[in-house]
Amino acid sequence: MPLLVQKYGGTSVGSKARIEAVADKVIAYKEQGNDMVVVVSAMSGETNRLVALAQEINPNPAGRELDVLLSTGEQVTIALLTMALHKRGYAAKSYTGIQASIITDSTHNKARIKSIDREKIQSDLDSGNIVVVAGFQGVDEQSNITTLGRGGSDTTGVALAAVLNADECQIFTDVDGVYTTDPRVVPEARRLKTITYEEMLEMASLGSRVLQIRAVEFAQKYKVPLRVLSSFEEGEGTLITTDDEADEIMEQALISGIAFNRDEAQLTINGVADTPGIAYQILGPISDANIEVDMILQNVSADGTTDFTFTVHRNDYETALASLKNTAKQLEAREVSGNNRIVKVSIVGVGMRSHAGTASRMFKLLANEGINILMISTSEIKVSVVVDEKYLELAVRALHDGFDLKSEN
Amino acid sequence: MPLLVQKYGGTSVGSKARIEAVADKVIAYKEQGNDMVVVVSAMSGETNRLVALAQEINPNPAGRELDVLLSTGEQVTIALLTMALHKRGYAAKSYTGIQASIITDSTHNKARIKSIDREKIQSDLDSGNIVVVAGFQGVDEQSNITTLGRGGSDTTGVALAAVLNADECQIFTDVDGVYTTDPRVVPEARRLKTITYEEMLEMASLGSRVLQIRAVEFAQKYKVPLRVLSSFEEGEGTLITTDDEADEIMEQALISGIAFNRDEAQLTINGVADTPGIAYQILGPISDANIEVDMILQNVSADGTTDFTFTVHRNDYETALASLKNTAKQLEAREVSGNNRIVKVSIVGVGMRSHAGTASRMFKLLANEGINILMISTSEIKVSVVVDEKYLELAVRALHDGFDLKSEN
Numbered sequence: 044m045p046l047l048v049q050k051y052g053g054t055s056v057g058s059k060a061r062i063e064a065v066a067d068k069v070i071a072y073k074e075q076g077n078d079m080v081v082v083v084s085a086m087s088g089e090t091n092r093l094v095a096l097a098q099e100i101n102p103n104p105a106g107r108e109l110d111v112l113l114s115t116g117e118q119v120t121i122a123l124l125t126m127a128l129h130k131r132g133y134a135a136k137s138y139t140g141i142q143a144s145i146i147t148d149s150t151h152n153k154a155r156i157k158s159i160d161r162e163k164i165q166s167d168l169d170s171g172n173i174v175v176v177a178g179f180q181g182v183d184e185q186s187n188i189t190t191l192g193r194g195g196s197d198t199t200g201v202a203l204a205a206v207l208n209a210d211e212c213q214i215f216t217d218v219d220g221v222y223t224t225d226p227r228v229v230p231e232a233r234r235l236k237t238i239t240y241e242e243m244l245e246m247a248s249l250g251s252r253v254l255q256i257r258a259v260e261f262a263q264k265y266k267v268p269l270r271v272l273s274s275f276e277e278g279e280g281t282l283i284t285t286d287d288e289a290d291e292i293m294e295q296a297l298i299s300g301i302a303f304n305r306d307e308a309q310l311t312i313n314g315v316a317d318t319p320g321i322a323y324q325i326l327g328p329i330s331d332a333n334i335e336v337d338m339i340l341q342n343v344s345a346d347g348t349t350d351f352t353f354t355v356h357r358n359d360y361e362t363a364l365a366s367l368k369n370t371a372k373q374l375e376a377r378e379v380s381g382n383n384r385i386v387k388v389s390i391v392g393v394g395m396r397s398h399a400g401t402a403s404r405m406f407k408l409l410a411n412e413g414i415n416i417l418m419i420s421t422s423e424i425k426v427s428v429v430v431d432e433k434y435l436e437l438a439v440r441a442l443h444d445g446f447d448l449k450s451e452n
Numbered sequence: 453m454p455l456l457v458q459k460y461g462g463t464s465v466g467s468k469a470r471i472e473a474v475a476d477k478v479i480a481y482k483e484q485g486n487d488m489v490v491v492v493s494a495m496s497g498e499t500n501r502l503v504a505l506a507q508e509i510n511p512n513p514a515g516r517e518l519d520v521l522l523s524t525g526e527q528v529t530i531a532l533l534t535m536a537l538h539k540r541g542y543a544a545k546s547y548t549g550i551q552a553s554i555i556t557d558s559t560h561n562k563a564r565i566k567s568i569d570r571e572k573i574q575s576d577l578d579s580g581n582i583v584v585v586a587g588f589q590g591v592d593e594q595s596n597i598t599t600l601g602r603g604g605s606d607t608t609g610v611a612l613a614a615v616l617n618a619d620e621c622q623i624f625t626d627v628d629g630v631y632t633t634d635p636r637v638v639p640e641a642r643r644l645k646t647i648t649y650e651e652m653l654e655m656a657s658l659g660s661r662v663l664q665i666r667a668v669e670f671a672q673k674y675k676v677p678l679r680v681l682s683s684f685e686e687g688e689g690t691l692i693t694t695d696d697e698a699d700e701i702m703e704q705a706l707i708s709g710i711a712f713n714r715d716e717a718q719l720t721i722n723g724v725a726d727t728p729g730i731a732y733q734i735l736g737p738i739s740d741a742n743i744e745v746d747m748i749l750q751n752v753s754a755d756g757t758t759d760f761t762f763t764v765h766r767n768d769y770e771t772a773l774a775s776l777k778n779t780a781k782q783l784e785a786r787e788v789s790g791n792n793r794i795v796k797v798s799i800v801g802v803g804m805r806s807h808a809g810t811a812s813r814m815f816k817l818l819a820n821e822g823i824n825i826l827m828i829s830t831s832e833i834k835v836s837v838v839v840d841e842k843y844l845e846l847a848v849r850a851l852h853d854g855f856d857l858k859s860e861n
Contacts, residue, residue, distance in 0.1 A: 059505075059508050059509055062509060063509070093528070096468075096528070096532065097531070097532065097535060099468050100468055100471060100472070100532050100535050100536050100539065101535035101536060101538060101539040104531075104535045104538070105534070105535065105538055107545075107546075108531045108534045108535050108538070108546055109531070109535075111527060111530065111531040111534075111546050111548070112527070112528060112531035112532065114527075115524035115527045115528055118520060118521070118523075118524045118527075119502070119505070119521060119524055121520065122506070122513075122517045122518070122520040122521035123505065123506065123509050123521065125514070125517045125520075126506055126509050126510035126513045126514065126517050126518075127509050127510060129510060129513070129514055129517070130509065130510040136516075137516075137517055137520050139520070139597070141550055141595075142595050142596075142597075186550075186551050187551075188548070188551075
């Protein structure tokens, strides 16, 4: 019998009515002849309520105790969903993280799963139960309750699918799949039938926040077919799988999607001596200030000095600029400049591995629209450009059109 | 170092401010040189909220899932109290029922504790921690979460005190001790310094609802000194202990207190044949209707028939009367009568064991006030009478005066 692991997030179980709807949906899949394992999050708002309760009592709560507190959120949901399944006449059994023996390391609030005991769950499945598991939580080897951090329920789902050798891990969320780009920018954006793990990782890290990056990495590592579907609408969603699987399904398109990130800022230091360790001297103080650096470019000038440019989140722009000006004095740099009105636009696709000229086709499409490119960065399956923020929508639409993403891939 | 186990109920931890107050109180005892184990209930209202949530989804939830749901209530409290202790600079660690290895049988919603692993808690105490344990909950041998039923947190406290060999188990509640009788009826009622387990059991089952009966039985069985104190006021409370311990402290008075129960009703069937099995034929249908019977009296008449009288809760009066009339027809009884305007008043005291005439002194005191006694029932340390409800206050005051309960015992 095929085995599905389904995960429903906080919005999908956010009220009595929604929990009842999830029960109906799970039963429909069960009736189609699947064994079912269901992973649920806390009801929407519950985790925030509990965090606020903790903050009132101790603004800096110990990680161990915060996890004891937060893990009650999913525990409530598993009990309620199991009761709803019982009411409909189906055998079902709930599991907390401890009960499912989801063993993690001891990093409270962002623990990593080390192992899951499949025996108990498999035995319940074999005797016809729908198994309902609390997402987001586990237990370390000293029986301390741990949580996996925000979005950790996706990871619980993928990990369970891996150990149970499930046919598919289905993540139900409030969007109906992964799109070629944000439909709010390009109304013609199209839902992808398939996407590879690598592409999904690039899309996710570039701002298309459908799935937790860790869950995708986990799925890639254990080759778990992962599907994103809507809790609220019917549909096939998007299947995230390996290159080979995706190829089997259809000829892979050149690029799969266009990601973008609005909240970027760019900083440049010109004319510093091109000596070993210069990058660390420039970026060390930035990272000491807990500022994350995204793109980094270094050009060599003819005079033996170098120009150094990097991007940060727009919120960190002022702090980073002050730090860089200070560094510039010490290094006797010629000049420091910055721009916090920029955005990053990226094309992502495993197809570009085997097709030369994808980057130049991108640059031509942007040039046709008169869009000036400020920075370029490339990886094996991605090309990113930084442009003035006023060009964001124009650039995304030009690329979506130019790479023919509207038609079925 | 002396070890105290303290239990705080739902009202005592019902808000952020009250949890902070409990933290201060626990620390004060710790600073006096005690090792501290603290058992807490769910914040007041929380258990009812969770039950209502379950009812909405499934009016008849499975016991296993209800326990998964309800046990989150105490789990929230242990985390918050531990955070409050940390904020005050004290080492503290929380334990759920599973983590404390509170092993119970598998009777969901009213499980009984079978064992507790003392090792982990003792080791935390030895390293200076205040240990905070979730009351009311445990786990069966198959790792299913169980709950002990309403008031079960008292039992958790006593059980922990027993296995840890604590010097005292202190139950903090919203009254400041056990009184000679209800101060709302007799304003001169006096808080008892000590009372024996047996007396407390008689007082509790007779309607002085300060402690759960099971917790007192447990304390008696394992000889755990049990103290009832107020969460909100300073004071010594009432120590519940053995005969010998109580005697050591002071000369035991003749009686310790006067209990009463307003919600009684009495039913009588007259003139039934006095044959073997007649009691079962009369009470079987009552018990089949899930009605609890309290006092039972049977008199033999001269003519070989018997009269049979029993009391039930007033809410069950009509149902019991209908059932009894039906039985009377089958048994060809002479008559059925009933009275739902009665109350039960009892004197309780281990002192009456060694003092003859306590019962007749009670009857004389009631006769002096012109109070007619409808039924009498006695046990080794208790005499109960049933009287018309209009005499309740008069009877309780006459007995409180007559047995000299106002003065220090």
